[in-house]
Each structure stands twice: as structure tokens, then as C-alpha cells.
Amino acid sequence: MSITSGAEDDTVINVQVFVPELGIQKCLCVGLDEIVWDIKRKVLAALNE
Numbered sequence: 001m002s003i004t005s006g007a008e009d010d011t012v013i014n015v016q017v018f019v020p021e022l023g024i025q026k027c028l029c030v031g032l033d034e035i036v037w038d039i040k041r042k043v044l045a046a047l048n049e
Contacts, residue, residue: 017043 011032018025026046030039 015039015043017047019047 015028
């Protein structure tokens with residue numbers, strides 16, 4: 001997981017997911033106020049695309 005913070009907006013983080021076995025890499029913007037289960041659902045949905 002990669003976390004970056006910038007001057008433009010500190011309410012979101014960038015999450016990078018890499019699954020080497022499948023050769024899949026996805027980047028998602030996630031709000032700091034989001035629930036972990038919602039983030040997990042977003043990650044799983046992104047991996048299915």
C-alpha cells in the first residue's frame with residue numbers, strides 16, 4: 001500500500017494494490033472518512049475489472 005499526502009487535498013489517500021501472481025496493479029483514491037469494509041469492496045471490484 002502506498003500513501004501520499006499533498007498540499008492540494010489531505011482528505012484522500014492513494015492506495016496502490018499489486019497482485020504479482022496475477023500481474024494486476026490498480027491505484028485507487030480513498031477518502032480518509034471511508035469505512036474499511038467499503039474500501040475493501042472498492043479494491044475487490046477494481047481487481048475484477
